[in-house]
Amino acid sequence: MMATTPGGALLVLALTLPAGGMLIAFVLGGRAAERVAIAVLAAGVLVALLIDAAVLRASAPLVYLVGGWPPPLGMTLVADGVSAAMLLTAALVLLATALYGRATQATPPGVTEARAPFAFWCFLLALAAALAAAFLGGDLFNLFVALEMLTFAALALACLEGKPSQFRSELRYLLFALIGSVLYLLGTALLYGNYGTLDIRLLAAARRADLPTLLAGALMTAGLAAKMALFPLHLWLPPAHAGAPPAASALLSGLVVKAAFVLLLRLWFWVLPPIPAAAAAPILAALGAAAILVGSLLALRQARLKLLVAYSTVAQIGYLFLMFPLVLAGDADASSRAWLGGVLQATSHAFAKAAMFLAAGLIAARLGHDRVAELGGAGRAMPKAVIAFGLAGLSLMGIPPSGGFTAKWLLLTSALATGQWWWALVILGGGLLTGGYVYRVLAGSLTAPPADHVVAAPGPAGPQQVALALALVSVALGLLPLASFGLLEIGRPVIGGGR
Amino acid sequence: MTIYGLLGAALVALGLYGLVVQAAVLRKILAFNLLGAGVFLLFGVVARRGAAAGLAADPVPQAMVITGLVVAFAATALAIAMALRMHQITGAATLAEPADE
Numbered sequence: 001m002m003a004t005t006p007g008g009a010l011l012v013l014a015l016t017l018p019a020g021g022m023l024i025a026f027v028l029g030g031r032a033a034e035r036v037a038i039a040v041l042a043a044g045v046l047v048a049l050l051i052d053a054a055v056l057r058a059s060a061p062l063v064y065l066v067g068g069w070p071p072p073l074g075m076t077l078v079a080d081g082v083s084a085a086m087l088l089t090a091a092l093v094l095l096a097t098a099l100y101g102r103a104t105q106a107t108p109p110g111v112t113e114a115r116a117p118f119a120f121w122c123f124l125l126a127l128a129a130a131l132a133a134a135f136l137g138g139d140l141f142n143l144f145v146a147l148e149m150l151t152f153a154a155l156a157l158a159c160l161e162g163k164p165s166q167f168r169s170e171l172r173y174l175l176f177a178l179i180g181s182v183l184y185l186l187g188t189a190l191l192y193g194n195y196g197t198l199d200i201r202l203l204a205a206a207r208r209a210d211l212p213t214l215l216a217g218a219l220m221t222a223g224l225a226a227k228m229a230l231f232p233l234h235l236w237l238p239p240a241h242a243g244a245p246p247a248a249s250a251l252l253s254g255l256v257v258k259a260a261f262v263l264l265l266r267l268w269f270w271v272l273p274p275i276p277a278a279a280a281a282p283i284l285a286a287l288g289a290a291a292i293l294v295g296s297l298l299a300l301r302q303a304r305l306k307l308l309v310a311y312s313t314v315a316q317i318g319y320l321f322l323m324f325p326l327v328l329a330g331d332a333d334a335s336s337r338a339w340l341g342g343v344l345q346a347t348s349h350a351f352a353k354a355a356m357f358l359a360a361g362l363i364a365a366r367l368g369h370d371r372v373a374e375l376g377g378a379g380r381a382m383p384k385a386v387i388a389f390g391l392a393g394l395s396l397m398g399i400p401p402s403g404g405f406t407a408k409w410l411l412l413t414s415a416l417a418t419g420q421w422w423w424a425l426v427i428l429g430g431g432l433l434t435g436g437y438v439y440r441v442l443a444g445s446l447t448a449p450p451a452d453h454v455v456a457a458p459g460p461a462g463p464q465q466v467a468l469a470l471a472l473v474s475v476a477l478g479l480l481p482l483a484s485f486g487l488l489e490i491g492r493p494v495i496g497g498g499r
Numbered sequence: 500m501t502i503y504g505l506l507g508a509a510l511v512a513l514g515l516y517g518l519v520v521q522a523a524v525l526r527k528i529l530a531f532n533l534l535g536a537g538v539f540l541l542f543g544v545v546a547r548r549g550a551a552a553g554l555a556a557d558p559v560p561q562a563m564v565i566t567g568l569v570v571a572f573a574a575t576a577l578a579i580a581m582a583l584r585m586h587q588i589t590g591a592a593t594l595a596e597p598a599d600e
Contacts, residue, residue: 145570147576148570152577162584162588164588166514167584167585167588167589168591168594171578174577176576179518180579182514185567186541189538189541192542193545193548210510475585
């Protein structure tokens with residue numbers, strides 16, 4: 001029988017703080033919304049740190065029974081190692097985006113309040129609440145609701161500017177996301193019919209390899225893959241992420257995709273029976289490998305900076321799928337390495353990609369365009385943004401020392417240890433291609449400006465520092481000793497041994 | 500009950516087909532609702548089947564259907580608002596890229 005653990009109330013706080021903050025910001029209106037949002041997101045970082053500390057101290061997942069009702073009737077909020085780590089990542093990236101947004105979405109005194117900044121701050125908090133719900137949800141139906149909240153909040157942020165091209169790409173994004181969530185919901189219906197519960201931990205104890213479970217697994221995986229833009233379903237992502245304003249792009253690429261990733265982990269390692277999952281995992285990884293190669297090659301060919309960064313997201317998401325056959329290969333040490341590598345790839349990519357989109361947005365705003373071929377002079381005009389782009393690029397390529405290096409190294413060694421050397425080739429090849437497109441941008445930015453070079457007046461220094469700070473975090477993750485990632489192991493189901 | 504299950508499956512199939520094949524955004528949104536209706540019908544079948552404890556029906560899937568309906572309604576409203584805005588700004592009713600871009 002599950003019970004609320006000490007510190008379980010923190011999980012409620014993580015959820016209600018942004019949701020309550022959004023309502024308060026909505027009522028108080030334009031000028032106050034900014035202050036409320038920044039205060040709430042800063043408090044969110046504190047709550048995430050407390051949750052991480054509580055999970056580490058207890059060496060066990062935090063559980064909160066909503067309303068005191070134990071499952072299968074009640075619903076749970078659960079923070080295991082992965083949720084705690086993703087929650088902290090999300091809190092930091094959200095706070096950074098909010099600080100970045102102070103420059104572009106501010107309502108200075110004496111200026112009439114406008115709708116776009118007001119909506120930006122409210123939906124930022126809505127996104128924070130939806131992310132917390134997706135990371136902490138302990139049952140599959142709650143996670144469905146969290147995914148939908150996430151889509152709505154992210155979509156609103158993405159079309160704040162109301163450009164015609166935005167509506168087309170964001171509407172396509174919405175339709176893909178809706179197909180994804182309906183397929184996911186269909187899977188939950190099958191699972192409920194089969195087991196009579198949707199609580200993830202109860203399902204993990206009861207799982208068996210029968211037809212409804214496998215069918216549900218296939219439907220839900222397809223739905224989540226559509227939301228994560230896995231290779232053949234990736235077409236919506238680049239225009240949707242590149243067309244959004246920089247702050248929204250950073251959140252979409254850095255965090256929103258990762259929520260679907262956490263759900264996929266729950267599905268594959270908790271809900272699906274391990275033996276058929278191990279048989280099907282190479283398919284996921286093969287699609288991931290295709291995403292790495294195709295995404296990187298397309299990124300190399302892009303003429304626009306933001307599209308280049310968006311295609312790089314398609315490629316980097318591919319790495320996340322490589323962990324599935326490695327974790328399920330049956331070798332305990334390799335499995336643990338692949339698990340760490342996969343989750344670390346998700347967090348370091350969140351920081352690196354957020355930094356990259358923010359830097360790209362700053363460069364585009366300063367030069368007045370984002371054509372990769374004409375970036376000359378960007379390095380002189382905004383050195384910090386270009387350095388941030390470069391540092392984030394190091395992490396994406398997997399050059400030591402960086403979070404991306406540690407993640408890819410763990411995946412690589414795990415692939416070699418389990419004899420699946422072909423994934424190691426993909427990881428190395430993807431790194432080379434990533435180096436290619438990052439080099440294109442950096443080399444272009446560091447050349448001399450053309451003779452008729454016009455740049456806009458320099459903006460405030462704050463946004464550049466935010467982008468640089470995010471990039472530094474993505475690099476600093478690689479300087480942590482491996483033992484400090486023990487947090488991620490807490491609550492991980494043991495593959496092979498059963499639970 | 501089997502007939503409701505098959506009906507749900509047919510609605511899901513029709514909805515998916517419509518979502519993929521139809522070009523107009525409004526038709527895609529309608530197809531999404533058809534798909535959703537199929538899923539909710541399956542939840543109803545599950546509720547009827549799971550009535551083990553002497554109840555007429557298992558209430559949990561019914562509660563899920565209600566939540567799902569609210570979510571689907573919100574999604575439909577959002578999609579229609581965006582489609583309408585897109586039509587007002589660009590005059591387009593489909594998601595096809597204009598030739599000059």
